[in-house]
Amino acid sequence: MKKIVFSLSFAATALSAGLAFSQAPDLADEIIRGRYQAILADCGACHTAPGAKPLSGGLPLETPFGQLIPPNITPDRATGIGNWTGEDFRRALTTGIGHEGKRLYPAMPYTAYTKMSEQDIQNLWSYIRTVEPVFNPVDANQLPFPFNIRLSMLGWNMLNFQAGEFQPDPSKSPEWNRGAFIVQGPGHCGACHSPKTFLGADRTDQALQGASLQGWYAPNITGNSYIGIGSSSEDEIIRYLRTGVNAHTIASGPMAEAIQASTSQMTDEDLKAIVTYLKSTEGGQTGKPQPIAASDPHMTAGAAIYHDTCSACHGGDGKGASQLFPTLAGNAIVQQPSAETLVRLVLNGSQAVATPDARTTPSMPSLGWRLSDQQVADVLTYVRNSWGNAASAVQASDIASKR
């Protein structure tokens, strides 16, 4: 540990030419805190491409309006944000207006980062200044007309954006407030998990109730005990966020990336705060519907496919196997209003997240090549309505567009 502090202080000293040496330890402290802010805010999720140098620019983001490429935010002067001032950075995070007044698109969640404190942002800036500068020109704006006109975000912000730091609720515990702050602020959980308006803004009235993005369905993460996280214990959810795996489920897709780069590196206190807050929220359908009758022809067909194709791993009873094959019985992800994630898993397969505490990275194989649209629909209808599960039927027409 000493060694790390030393090298950070050294970097800090080098960077802060002109500052009195005695100030350097404070800056080192800021950098260490800033690094943690970068974890909370999961900057790397968008700004670091797989295998690339940290924050040197990401993979294209597919939005309903077109493609955006997360820019290079290393301190490189030519292609990164080396010319920015701390004030530029603060303004970008809190108002969506970057260097030289250039307006950002809200794919950059300044709508959430605005809740961060001045000090958090200052720390984050100090950290970002220490990242290795990388020359990597990125043309972020790939949107078609008229969305490519950045000034249009002026109007968008007027309609959809409220600037301002997080305001704690004095009637709640400090832990709850910390959780609310992370979820609504730097953690920007709603960016994926909240439904969007036609303008792409979070529907605040339905916050965290689940949404589609990039071919996945980010599930309801409110305290809803039917389709949210209400029926999972606090420890189970913390374990999931820390390792990507718990007794019932295994992360894959975009959440796997968020766990790897962000939640697995958060402190236990922050994870507990997040869960405390999420469990206190509500939203989405609460009453579990009647499951579709086992005698329904789609259910009987689905059962046959399930026992042929799925049961070897997930078990005849849907219980799966710890750390390898998710439990399907009682799994809220299986019962979301949208079966998009399930369709994707069956068609394309997926690989589990790798974290230091979950190293197996088992995979769901692709089965799209051997199951017809109707068969995929039927087996998912069966999984969503067996062993105590209940959810809407999946239609063959839901499958074709996902292939």
Add this chain to the structure above:
Amino acid sequence: MATILPRKDVVIIGLGWTGAILAHELTEERLEVVAIERGPWRDTATDFNIGYAQDELRYAIRRDLFLQPVVEAMTMRNNTSQTALPMRDYGSFLPGNGVGGAGVHWNGHTWRFWDSDFRIVDHLNERYGPGRGADLTLQNWGITAEEIEGSYDRFEYLAGISGKAGNLKGQIQEGGNPFEDPRSRDYPLPPMQMTYAPTLFAEVTKSIGLHPFPTPSANLSQSYINPLGIAMGQCTMCGFCERFGCANYSKSSAQTTVLPVLMKKRNFEVRTNSEVLHIDLDVSKTRARGVTYVNTSGEEFFQPADLVLLCAYGLHNVRLMMLSGIGPIYDPNTGEGTVGRNYCYQTNSSAQVFFDDKNFNPFIAAGALGQTVDDFNGDAFDHGPLDFVGGAGVNCIPTNGRPIQTRPTPPNTPRWGSAWKQATVQAYKATLGFSSQGSSYPARGNYLDLDPTYTDRFGRPLLRVTFDFPDNDIRMSAYVTSRMEDIAKAFGGRQYVMSPRKKGWDSVPYQSTHNTGGAIMGADPNTSAVNKYLQSWDVPNVFVVGASAFAHNAGKNPTGTVGALAFHTADAIRQQYLRNPGQPLVSV
């Protein structure tokens, strides 16, 4: 002209069981390690997809996962008076190909060899006086069971072996193998749940005074998390093990026990579809400089490295040593030379019992789900009055009920037509098979060398296998097979059929992929190619790891011992060799 690549600390040839274990161990020492693998990358979800992993035609008949003769063939003959010819297809044994090697498609029987194997010459002399096995070229291995116990233990825990200890620190355990040497602790998992055939076998053998026990299995009886933190699942008894990759993460292999951790290490890299042509030595011929390999586009590369680990299939290890000029090649006329000597195989026989009133449901099966009797194995029984040494494990391990290959019919059944169909229907569920897996002891005329005539696609001589079952082993197998007949009679079925082992090894019908020896370990550099740490006597920065190191083959599957030797070598490199690199660990 080969492209010269940046130096690595360690180059590993072949990424199967031993390559993966050694790569993991040596990357823990922060060494930069590269593995060069001839075959393709293989991964559970993509290559053993549950949707097609159980395709008997593709994998068992057409042998999709195996080495094809177009890549590397071998020539064979039974003795030196014959001219060896190339095998046009692999049959008698089936080497693996690709990441995971033969460890991908094994059945999973995971044995420990005995002290009476490792010290075979001393043991026979002590028990029977000098002169036993005089017609053989038996040699001590240079280690003892006690010395390698910890390495067996590590392999068994890595792989999540399911079994029942028979001897815990000298205390014989009821229900385990009473003939095994002391082990420090029990298997990591309990035995698999038995199906009917092995259950009946255990009852019958017990009733005639034998000591059945559950076969130690790498098909997992329960879910398991190994010491590397890698999770495995409970075996579903689908009956697609041998010749198949496991789709359920429930058969131990490099894929299911090591690679998830190894592949994420920054100081490890694998280059697949890259075939090592030879190990390059310096002018003194006592130090390896690295290896030369070729990719599928025909481009040649030289990979410099300080340490070279030969971790290919045993037969390939031997050939690469010969092609690289590491150690003198064995000459059966003089008995001199070390590389190629003591090539051994496996001496098997089998029995079938046909019943009228039983249903064994043979499709509920796993590669190592069964019962074994070791009463006639190794030197577990008194050979004093007998005219042979060695023995065989007797195994009732119904590995599968697959539709193409599992079609037992009684003798004199027509080979086709309605009578055949009728007999198949009758016999499919009501037939019990069991077999002996016998020791294979070395003889002067059984050896490996380079073929003088035939070459591979790169113009390199093929490996020549000169082998026949020694008379000693035929006598051994006849004896054990007649004990099996006692068992077959005790079953009380309608009919039984014995298939004894006969002289004249035939390379066509499948027998066993347990080819051992050729680069054997030992205490004497005149009669062994590697020392007891599997370090080449001649080129000390080369280690040769695998069943090639077996000085003979016991009546057991080799993988447990191969895995143990890999850990044994890894420990020697980590604890001794790296302190003084390039130096022999054993001086004579």
